[in-house]
Amino acid sequence: xxxxxxxxQIAIFKALSDPVRLEIIKYLKHxxxxxxxxxxxxxxxxxKTSGSYHFKLLQEAGLIxxxxxxxxxxxxxxxxxFDKFITKxxxxx
Amino acid sequence: xxxxxxxxQIAIFKALSDPVRLEIIKYLKHxxxxxxxxxxxxxxxxxKTSGSYHFKLLQEAGLIxxxxxxxxxxxxxxxxxFDKFITKxxxxx
DNA sequence: AAAATGGTTCAAATGTTTTTGAACTATTTA
DNA sequence: TAAATAGTTCAAAAACATTTGAACCATTTT
Numbered sequence: 551x552x553x554x555x556x557x558x559q560i561a562i563f564k565a566l567s568d569p570v571r572l573e574i575i576k577y578l579k580h581x582x583x584x585x586x587x588x589x590x591x592x593x594x595x596x597x598k599t600s601g602s603y604h605f606k607l608l609q610e611a612g613l614i615x616x617x618x619x620x621x622x623x624x625x626x627x628x629x630x631x632f633d634k635f636i637t638k639x640x641x642x643x
Numbered sequence: 644x645x646x647x648x649x650x651x652q653i654a655i656f657k658a659l660s661d662p663v664r665l666e667i668i669k670y671l672k673h674x675x676x677x678x679x680x681x682x683x684x685x686x687x688x689x690x691k692t693s694g695s696y697h698f699k700l701l702q703e704a705g706l707i708x709x710x711x712x713x714x715x716x717x718x719x720x721x722x723x724x725f726d727k728f729i730t731k732x733x734x735x736x
Numbered sequence: 737a738a739a740a741t742g743g744t745t746c747a748a749a750t751g752t753t754t755t756t757g758a759a760c761t762a763t764t765t766a
Numbered sequence: 767t768a769a770a771t772a773g774t775t776c777a778a779a780a781a782c783a784t785t786t787g788a789a790c791c792a793t794t795t796t
Contacts, residue, residue, distance in 0.1 A: 552662050563660035567653055568784085569645050588742055600785055602744060621742045621793045661754085681772060693755055695774060714763045714772045740795070745788105752783070758776090765770070 558612075562631070565611035570596060571604050575627065578614065584626035651705075655724070658704035663689060664697050668720065671707065677719035 565571055573594050578585070591601040605625060608614045612631040617624045658664055666687050671678070684694040698718060701707045705724040710717045 552666075556662065556665060560660055560662060560665065563656050564783095567656035567660045569649065569653060570784090572649060572653065573645075586742080597786075598743065599745090599787075603784070606744090618743085623743065657753095663754090679772080690756075691773065692757075692775090696754070699774090711773085716773065738796085741793080743791085743793105745790075747788095748786085750783100750785070752781100754779100754781070756777100756779075760775075761773085763771080763773105766768085 561607075561611045562613065565607050565613055568604070570594070570600070571608055574604060574608065575613065575632075578625065578627040584615075584617070584624040586622045586624055588622065590625070654700075654704045655706065658700050658706055661697070663687070663693070664701055667697060667701065668706065668725075671718065671720040677708075677710070677717040679715045679717055681715065683718070 566575070574590055574596075577590055577593060587601055587605055588598070590596075591598055596604070605614070605616065605623070608625075609616050613628055614625045615628050659668070667683055667689075670683055670686060680694055680698055681691070683689070684691055689697070698707070698709065698716070702709050702718075706721055707718045708721050
């Protein structure tokens, strides 16, 4: 009764159901272009350890794109997932 | 940074981020017409206590409509919330 | 080369959600 | 009227998610 698709859907909904992660998503939505995890963390007052944890979850859910360049990790929203997934989910449930 | 709107959104995403509740939502999506909590619980093998808990959360998130008739409680999907909310959220984030 | 910076990882502590069983209310059936 | 049925509520237990701090790796700056 619980397949891989469901697991993905749940990962996405879980990712979206936390205030910190919602703030991150909002921040990324505003900025449009990619930003470093550090910038986001500072702006939203998240410790780097906690930030690391949340970015990982968002990444795993496919809600953000991440790219590591030397020391820094750059993240940006993956609008495709957020958008497409939701509509798709509602149609195929 | 966290308003009432956010709280509602989070309640909805939380509601959708649990396997049991997703099963319930799927069940309601299939049946189209209203069904009793007992029927759903039996079909999905959820204890009545646990069912009561999950139906309450879904209700509070506005994802289902519930109506009590004598002993039984009848529930049905509230497609408006599921549908409308998601699109709205993505546009106004 | 040393110190600083940006991130990750780990384990422990803390916090939140979910499940369970017992006790309960209200309604229906025998 | 007694027993059964449909749900709810409560508190405890179990499970899961999040935060914290210390230690770490790699890169950049001094």
